[in-house]
Amino acid sequence: MNNILKLDNINKSFRKKKVLKNISCTFDGGIYGLLGPNGAGKTTLMRCIVSLYKHESGNLTYNDKKIEDIKGCGNMVGYLPQKFGLFKELTVNEILKYFCSIKGIPYEAENDEINRCLQLVNLEEHKNVKCKKLSGGMIRRLGIAQAILGAPQIIIFDEPTTGLDPEERLRFKLLLKNLSRDTIIIISTHIVEDVEAVCDKILIMNDGTIIEALTTGDIKKTASGKVYEVPYDEIKNINGNHFIEKQYEKNNGIYCRVLSSEPQTFPALEPIVEDGYLCRIKNI
Amino acid sequence: MKTLKIDIKHAFIRFFKNENLIYMYILSILAIVARFLKLMKRISGSDEFDVYVMPLVTCLEMVKYLFVFFLFLTFEYLYMLKSASLEETVGGISNGIRRYENGSLSVCIIGAFVYWVIIALLNTSGGIFLGNKDMAYIIQSSFTLFVFVFGNLLLASFLAWVTSKYFGRIRSYFILTGMVLFSSFYFEEISALLFEMGVNIYPFQEIFAIMPTGLKFMPNFHNPFVVQPNQIVLIVAWIFGLYTLAKMHRNFEQKRSRLYWTSGLICIMAICIFCAPSSNILMNENPTGTLMESQMYYRNDTGSHEVDFDKFEAVSYKMEMTINNQLKNSVEIEVTPCNLECYAFTLYHGFKVKQVSDQNGKKLRFSQMEDALYIYNDDSADISLLNIYYKGGSSTYYSNALAIYLPGDFPYYPQPGIHDVYDRERYGYKSNFLEKDAYFEVNISGPGNIYSNLDNTQKGSYKGYCRGPVFLKGFLKKYDYRDVSVTYPYLNKEFSDETIKKWIDNLKDGLGVSCPNKIFFAPNLNQRMMIHKGEDYIIAPYMFDPEQYTDERME
16 A cells, blocks of 8 residues: 555644644655755644644644554654754664664564664664764764664655765665655755755745645756856846846856846756746745 | 663663763762761760661761752753754654653662662661661651652652753753752751841742751650651652643643643642641741740730630540641540530640530530630530530641650640640740549550550550540650659660669659659650659650659749
8 A cells, every 4th residue: 555645734833923834735655855945844844744743733644544543653754853963872773772662663673673774874884883983974874774763654854964975965865765665755955956866756845835846857847948047247137037046157257047037138058956946936 | 561661771771871970870879878887987886865866867968968969960861862962853753752751760760769778778777786676766767768868859850850851951950059059958047047137938948848857956866857747748749740840841742641630630739738737846947837936926815815714624535536747636525514605625726626516416606716715505505515626736746647745734635714825934835734633535546656644445545534645656665664654765875774764763762752653755856845744644855853853843
């Protein structure tokens, strides 16, 4: 049976501030990228899915059963929060054993499961190393390992690549590819490149709502004909509503990558996911 | 249960792997043992009168240091999840935080229990080493230590738990330090200082009176440093209150369990019991309690209730007493004559009358004004028996589950006629006996041996004629010699069968005086030097000079 996680009109407020507004979407097996600027409500939405926060109204169902009615629902979700630390005095093995115990993994299966996860994150050689001796990237990988312990049906990563070097980021992307295709993986990030290569679908959030849920290809298409390469000196000649995405050096000149809703005389560029994302966020 | 075991195992791993915590804990135990051994070396072979209770005094002194130490130690331990930035990760797992807290708190509880076991063992072995093998004392001193060591350390860890949930490290340290100061003896002294300046903060101070009191006083061998019922209730209220407060804070909106509501209810009940009147030995410097309480009360008392009423006589008393944190008495008094309009009694104002009825169960109107009780015979009926139900206590003449000190000349039972209870000039209670002997039949429910001038027919039952029944309970022992029954506090090294023998020989042979055949040597800490002399008994706090017996000062 396929895994289906369904969010139906989810609302959440903190005092008078409404953080999630009628969020509705359906996740089935695959990798989802949750993109949005800071304060868009990504972390709150993830915390609602993990049951850290109780949503005020709406339904959150997994395979047509309300999440809160499923006994041990927390254990079918693997979660790596933005802020992840460790008991520094414990070894990698000890801390993972602790997570195994609270996740309800049988004692006799603990060692195999730990070895499997450590292998996936390339930390098997550090199994007996104290956590205080691990680098920032290793701690993050260990965080990923604890999230995938017990092969949960839903895995949620909040800013998973923060603190990882390029090689480790690549490894993380490979790891995602190696996880079961039936698993629902949701990655929240504002680094578009991280989701571009691995995500089947991208959800763009802004101001507490999901404003778009498209495949990477479709997102790119939304920016089609809206991306231009403009020499820095000619920025002032751009017509209408536009957004300067970045500036860079090319052929001894300085150029800008500009998004514009109106046709320009400058050379058009092939859009990437980031262009599509920014077009939606900036209403271009 | 299985999951709890696993959680405790992991909590122990976290504790033992943290070198700072484990070394501090072991060092604190070594420090306790070293301090105790030093004391034993100093007092072994000593003839000092308080030598038997010195191990207990030392153990109780350790409580305040342990409390401070444990407060911060458990805070650091329970704060680990936050300081390790693991709160959200663990919270994201079903019951993750609850299981983390269960495991960690279990370790704290086990840690507090280990302290108690070590200290109770030190106290017991120290007592046995010094020659005190009394089982009742061992049990009660171990219980006292259980309340103060285990109870207070449990309270400390729960307070640490609450602060670790609600606040960051700096704010928590402020709160924990505040708790240390408020529960310390210094705060008691500040309260005394402010009281002299006209500011009474004692009601506030009493909320924090969780530490053993009276350590600065001379040991009361009748009842040395036992924990008072009110203090047990206070510690229970704190523990359950803190538990409720901890559960009130919902980490990531966890559901509130049934335990939350139950603990809240227990806390409220404990607070109600704490606020209700009780009879304790108050060994602190609170001027509103014990010695000063009477002075302050009678300073304001008008004393204007001395009105001439028809005289009557109480022929017999049948009393059913229950003594817990206060005294409850259902007394049946046979009175003569039977047709008075009003029966006026003297009953200490601390005892509040709830109901009065006649021999037929018919309720009678009554009023209580200070130490006077008036019962009205509105129908001018023949009244042969008066049933009076009252409860309460006196702080000077205490009566609680652990200790009783009720002399016969104190109106803790209704005495016919109206008379002054307190001597305003001499700042002490007057001796008020019945005018004639009355027959008493008393049943007292509660554990432990009670000593009386009445005949003890069976456990808890006392009968006989007297002008005022005496009831004493505590660490006392009875010794009969030459028709004199002497009850004495065996924890005072000055008292023994031999010294009592010599004392009686000296009294009877040396001085040739006849004395009452019941002598009680029992110190009352709340009114230390008072001697009570009745026709058939004497209660004295010390072994007085037999020559003094005929002295006026004994009157």
